[in-house]
Amino acid sequence: MSSETLFEAELNRVARVWGVLKSPLRPSTEDVKWFARSIQPGDGLRVLIQGATPELVDLAIRKRVSRVLSMDWNEPFFRAMQKLGVEDWGKVEYLRNDWRGFVPDLEGSLDVVLGDGSLTMLAFPSEWEEVLESIHRYLVPAGRLILRLPFQPEEPFDLEPYMKGTISRFEADCAGANSEQRFAMLRDIISEFRIAFGLASAGTDGVVDLNRRAELVHYFHTEFDARCGRWEEWKAAKVAMPTRDDILGQTNKLAGRAFPFWRPVVELVRKCGFNVIQTEWSGNRPASGVMRFMAAERL
Numbered sequence: 001m002s003s004e005t006l007f008e009a010e011l012n013r014v015a016r017v018w019g020v021l022k023s024p025l026r027p028s029t030e031d032v033k034w035f036a037r038s039i040q041p042g043d044g045l046r047v048l049i050q051g052a053t054p055e056l057v058d059l060a061i062r063k064r065v066s067r068v069l070s071m072d073w074n075e076p077f078f079r080a081m082q083k084l085g086v087e088d089w090g091k092v093e094y095l096r097n098d099w100r101g102f103v104p105d106l107e108g109s110l111d112v113v114l115g116d117g118s119l120t121m122l123a124f125p126s127e128w129e130e131v132l133e134s135i136h137r138y139l140v141p142a143g144r145l146i147l148r149l150p151f152q153p154e155e156p157f158d159l160e161p162y163m164k165g166t167i168s169r170f171e172a173d174c175a176g177a178n179s180e181q182r183f184a185m186l187r188d189i190i191s192e193f194r195i196a197f198g199l200a201s202a203g204t205d206g207v208v209d210l211n212r213r214a215e216l217v218h219y220f221h222t223e224f225d226a227r228c229g230r231w232e233e234w235k236a237a238k239v240a241m242p243t244r245d246d247i248l249g250q251t252n253k254l255a256g257r258a259f260p261f262w263r264p265v266v267e268l269v270r271k272c273g274f275n276v277i278q279t280e281w282s283g284n285r286p287a288s289g290v291m292r293f294m295a296a297e298r299l
Helices: 003-020 029-038 054-062 075-084 126-138 159-174 179-201 210-228 232-240 244-249 262-271
Strands: 046-050 067-072 093-096 110-116 139-150 274-281 291-298
Touching: 003 075, 003 232, 029 054, 029 139, 029 291, 046 054, 054 067, 054 075, 054 110, 067 075, 075 093, 110 126, 126 139, 126 262, 139 179, 159 179, 159 210, 179 210, 179 232, 210 232, 210 244, 262 274, 262 291
Parallel strands: 046 067, 046 110, 067 093, 110 139
Antiparallel strands: 139 291, 274 291
């Protein structure tokens, strides 16, 4: 298979996965409004998005900023997100780069850095600190870092009753539902469970045990194959939940590696030269206090 064909195949795979996923894994309409309110007013803002979250790239374009950059190591991912965007990405600059690698040309050149679920993909705290230090150097004084990330809730997250209750409600709601409604419910449950499995497989230090996460996604596929195996809706939706092999082989780069507690993250952000100016919860799924916003200004 040619490199061009492999590129196109990966682009289509990512687009299928992200086309299924929705809130809370992807930002909701209300989440996008929070991002918009947190961006400091002013003309000619220069914005960097960690990754290529369509909702954030589209937001930056609508803000009529002077420069929009999307930084990601995987070009097929960027091209797939471009397919899912609704605005014209013609002037968006794609920068192929691992977030952990500092880009000297960006030093002191940005006003805003946005990320949705971004740091979750990196090891905590070492890689988070590395990236935060780079962002500090990219931003001008008083430039803003605005993130939405999953955290361990204040109350311990008990996966077993959560799963049983969620699956029970799903089965009850599916009774009499049409195809479109069943697909919507599957999208909801997958988007929620991907976060729930990350929470349940993270240790007290917030670092994900990949073997534990692999067990959980395998259990999920087994349970839903048994319940929904004949449904076309399930066949279309299940591509958005990584398999056990995906997790253990780390071929799925969308599988989070860190779900830390809130306080150590705030301390780390401050250590890296930021003042946390605003925080807020983002919904209550899969549990209250899991998804949170943070806006911080560079000192």
